[in-house]
Ligand SMILES: [Zn+2]
C-alpha cells in the first residue's frame with residue numbers, strides 16, 4: 413500500500429535529506445553531546461509541521477505524526493552520535509571537527525528518518541494510527557535508547573511495535589538484510605584488578621607476581637569459550653587491555669585487565685562471567701593474591717520478533733525488490749535498539765552500502781557510503797510503518 417507514493421515522496425525530499433546528511437556529517441558530535449544535531453532534528457521536524465518533543469533522556473528527540481484515523485502506534489528509530497576518531501575519508505562533506513567523525517553511519521540514520529518523517533507527514537490524513545520518530549543520543553556508549561524508554565517514549569500513546577535499521581558495510585549497495593531471532597550480541601564489559609605483594613624483580617620468591625597471574629588468568633579465560641560452554645552456542649570473550657608495572661625490575665602490586673563479553677542469550681550472558689570468576693578465584697587464591705571483578709551489562713542481545721520481521725521483510729521487498737532482500741548474518745556487534753526490542757515486538761534490519769565488492773568498515777577513519785542509501789533507509793522505514801498501521 414502507498415508504495416508508489418512513498419517512492420515519489422522520498423524522491424521529492426531526497427535533496428533535503430542529502431543536505432541534512434552532509435551537514436550532520438560535517439558537524440559530528442560525540443555521545444551525550446548531540447546538542448546541535450538534536451536542535452537540527454527538532455527544527456527540521458517542526459519546519460515540516462511535525463510535533464517534536466526535545467530533551468528526552470538527555471539529547472533525545474521524539475517526533476509524532478498523528479494519522480487522520482485512529483489506530484495502532486508504531487515507533488521508528490535512528491541514532492545521532494558520532495565516534496572519537498579523525499576522519500581520513502576524502503569526501504566533500506568531511507568532518508570539520510578534529511577527533512570526531514560519523515564513522516558508523518548514524519548521520520544517515522538521522523537524515524533518513526527525517527526524510528521518512530516528512531514523507532509520512534504528507535500521507536498522514538490517510539494513515540490509521542500514530543508514528544513516533546525516535547532520534548536517540550549515545551548509542552555508541554551509555555545506551556540512549558534505555559534512557560529514552562525510562563523517560564516514557566513508549567507511552568502516550570503506547571507503542572505497539574518498533575522498527576529501525578543500520579547502514580551496513582557488509583551488505584551490497586541496493587540490498588536490504590533481515591533476520592528473525594537473535595541478530596546482534598549483548599556487548600558486556602569487564603574490569604579485573606589482580607593485587608598481590610609486589611617486590612624485587614630479582615627475588616620473585618619474596619613477592620606475589622601479579623604479572624604471571626594475569627597471564628595465567630588470560631590464557632585460562634580462552635578455555636571458557638573453547639572448553640566450558642556448549643560449542644553450538646556462540647560467545648566471544650576478548651581481553652583488550654592489560655596494564656601492570658612501570659619499569660623493568662619491579663614486580664607490580666596490581667595488574668588491571670579489561671575486555672568484552674559477547675553473547676546471544678541471557679543464560680550465556682550469566683554463564684561466562686560465572687566461569688571467569690571461578691578462574692580468577694582459583695588462580696589468585698593458589699598464589700596468595702586477591703582480585704576484584706566487575707561486569708558492566710550494557711545492552712541485552714538484540715532479538716528480532718518473527719512477525720515484525722516478516723512485515724519488515726515484505727516492506728523491504730516492495731522497495732528494493734524481492735531479489736535484493738537477503739537473510740542477514742548475526743553479528744557479535746552490539747546495538748542498543750535491543751532495549752526497544754525487549755519491550756515491544758520489534759525488527760532491526762540492515763541497509764547495504766558496500767560498493768564494487770568492497771565492504772565498508774564501520775568505525776574506520778576511511779568509512780564512507782553513497783548518499784543514495786538514504787532513499788532505501790527512508791523508503792523502507794516508511795513502508796514498514798505504513799504496512800504495520802494497516803495491519804498487513
Ligand atoms: Zn558504531
Ligand SMILES: [Zn+2]
Pocket residue numbers: 516517518551578
Ligand atoms: Zn552504529
